Amino acid sequence: MLFLFFSGTTFGQTQLFSGKLTAGGYTGTAEYPFVIVDGDSIPDGSFLMYKSNVNALLQEKDSFFSFSGAFDNGFPTGFWKFQFGAFSSNQASQVVGYQYRIYVSGILHDAFGNLTQGKPDGDWTYKLAEVDNSEVSKVLFQSQISYDKGVPQKSFRIENDSSSLVGRFLRNGFAHDVWVVYSDTESEPAENWFFTNGLLEKIEKITESGRQLYPVFGSALQQDTEIVLDQRYLKVLEWYLSVQDSNLNPEDMAMYQLLEQNAAQYASIDRFFNDLGRSEFMPRFKVKVPYYPLDSLETNQLQKAKMSFEAANEISASLLGNPQLDLLIRSNPEAQYYYDVVEKLQQDFLDPLASFLKFEQQQILNFLPQDLLYKQIWPNGLPTKQIQLEGQSQEYASWVFETGVAYGQEANNISNLANMADYANQGLSSISARLTEWLREEMKQQQFLELDKQLVEETKKLEQLVDSLKSTASIRMVNALNGILSTKEQSLKAYAQMEASDEKLEYGKTVLACLKDLNQLAMSLGNLPNQQQAITEKYQDAVWNPFTATIMDEEVKKRITAAYRNVVVPYALEKVAAPVSCDQALDIVKLLEDTQKRLFELREESTSKLERKLRKEQDPETVLALLGIVSPFNTAEQ
């Protein structure tokens, strides 16, 4: 249907793409025709994409690739060839005919075969080789598989540098017969996997100590289902094998490694196809596994258990990983008790649940016999609601959370697990609430300590600044600085007299902010001489005096500068000396900044009218208004 749809809509003109392209993690030059269908560009026609860089090769190493094939309406179709890898050169070159020949060494991936409608069709070869001086020195991996429209057929062969796997499929793609792994060093098979119609009957492992037989699914098999031989299948096998022999790790088996490797190599090509068009390149080796489906009730319970577990696990992790709690338990035995309970809940309730839910996460729970699984994880049944703590005084020897939640101790159904998870979650929530309260108290203490430290620092800074400014200040300035000190003293006194409380903490923060503001104000006052100097310099005009034949500076717009010097600045200083309130400190800083800014502007403006108005005007608010400066005091008083 899809194919027909696209065939029917490709009336658009075919265009040619030629340029830089990124697909499947590869970036290089690509050339291919495409058509636009519903705003999407669909590759259609022969395709070429490549990258290689001689300079990089000669300097250090070149990661190269070259992909060629064809698309039909977005589906890779026909013969495709993939070559990629990384080469380096020893820089020795040789001229042969009209060409330079450079010998390269490195790794070369080489894959080729046919596709039909995006599915491998016919023989596919994937080869990974080590190249030394332009010659293949070692084949690291090779797989040869035949397909019929994506379904693996007949016999196949996968080998790496240490072992080879030979097996075969039925026409319908199911694994069948004996899949044999040979070790390169032995003539005898190392592993035999016996499939019948997709179902793995047994695994035979031949070691130096002899043959070992693993029935794999054994007699547990009542109902089976079809899945793809992929990571998931191998996880299922892993579990079944671990039940039979806990020392046997399937990941160590050659078969496992070869299949893994093959899947990884195919995946790199699959990613490329998926970025460009539509394909199902991954081989679908079909197998059968035991099937233990959950009913809808069980599925619900499982979801419930999962949610409770996740919530509980989060609380537990945040408590056990809280550094403040870690400190608190050293001084507070009750906190220590709760901490121990949390640890115990984590160990006895959450960790086993995590092991169980891992299978759900891997999507293989349906393929495992649950009663066996329970026995494996909870051999002694579920933990009791009452937790016993060892080596503690009577008072702290046990813990139980009073709640309506109950669960049977037998580990035989998901419902019990869900209730247990719920119990753990509720218990942890209540412990968390209790501990958080303590932590908040503790934090408050810390905050007071920190705040007091900052207050002392800021006060010291302010006092030092005021001292240094006083040494060169005018009387007016000294009065203003004393105003700052007086406000500082009053604020600190009020803070010191308060009882320790949330209000005090809040108030302390405003005092700290006030001290910072006062510091800023003191700095602003300290900067006044510089500001006045800057304004004086700004109001100089260079005038040519023909009688001395020199250029001389002349102060201009004197009424404006006089208003600044004799009215605005004294006004600001008086406000600070008043004394200034915490709220006003920054207002005055801003007033002084605004004044400088405004005076700089007025220097360039036409001001003859303003100068006339300023004459004899002594009222600071009127002067500020005339200068066009917003006075914080004027609005406050209004």
Added chain:
Amino acid sequence: MRKFYNVHLIWCFVLCSVMSISTFAQEENVLPEESEFKDPIGRVWFNTYGNIRISKRLFWDAQTHFRFEETANTPYIGQIGQIYNRHALGYIYSKKFNVSLGGVLRINFNTDEDSEDRSVVPEWRIWHQYQFAMPLGSTMFYHRIRIEHRWTQGFAENSEYIFRNRWRYMLRAKVPLNNYKFEPGTFYVSPEAELIMQSGKPVVASPMEDLRLTTTLGYIINPRLTVAAGMMYSTGQSLDNGGIYKQNWTMRFHMYFSPDFRKVKNKLPSIHFDD
């Protein structure tokens, strides 16, 4: 800079040549055996100097002087001797050099109380001037070459105009006293020496008309207004007898003003003559 010195040198050369020619003029035998120096006369001058900026490079030079001299009946300030109107159009070549060209109308008053001749006669001049400024440390030096073409007549009825040329060179310094540069509020002392030579048919044996040695103390009120006061000794040959030297002690009071009525935006380049 080099250009100014070149101009300067040429003018020195011209001046020296003129002086040489004058010195070799034939002298009358009515000359006394020895030079005779008349008794010094006291004078008071009130001078205003205007330098009114017209454009980036042009200015109007406007000077009005009121010159008093003592007579037997009017000691000290004396009576008005001349009212002197000097005007010119000036061109500022650079900060260090300017030239002027203009005219003078001088009103001469007859200060001879016994005379029965006319009491007022006009005197006409065309003048041009070349002025150089040279900074040396905080001191400024000025060279001024002024050439005047002068038509004068006596107080007697129906006097004929006589024509003379005047060749003037002045060296002046201005030394700031309370500052390292000239600024509003600066006092300065200004010594100056000017030699005035003359030539023309009526000038037979008296080429050195006047030698003026002056020192003034000035105060810069602002860049546009300066006041100064000083004392000048001057001496020179009488026109009718080169053996007789006049002498004067003159108190001088000066006001220098330099208004600039141009709009602000036009003023801006005024300090960058060389842009």
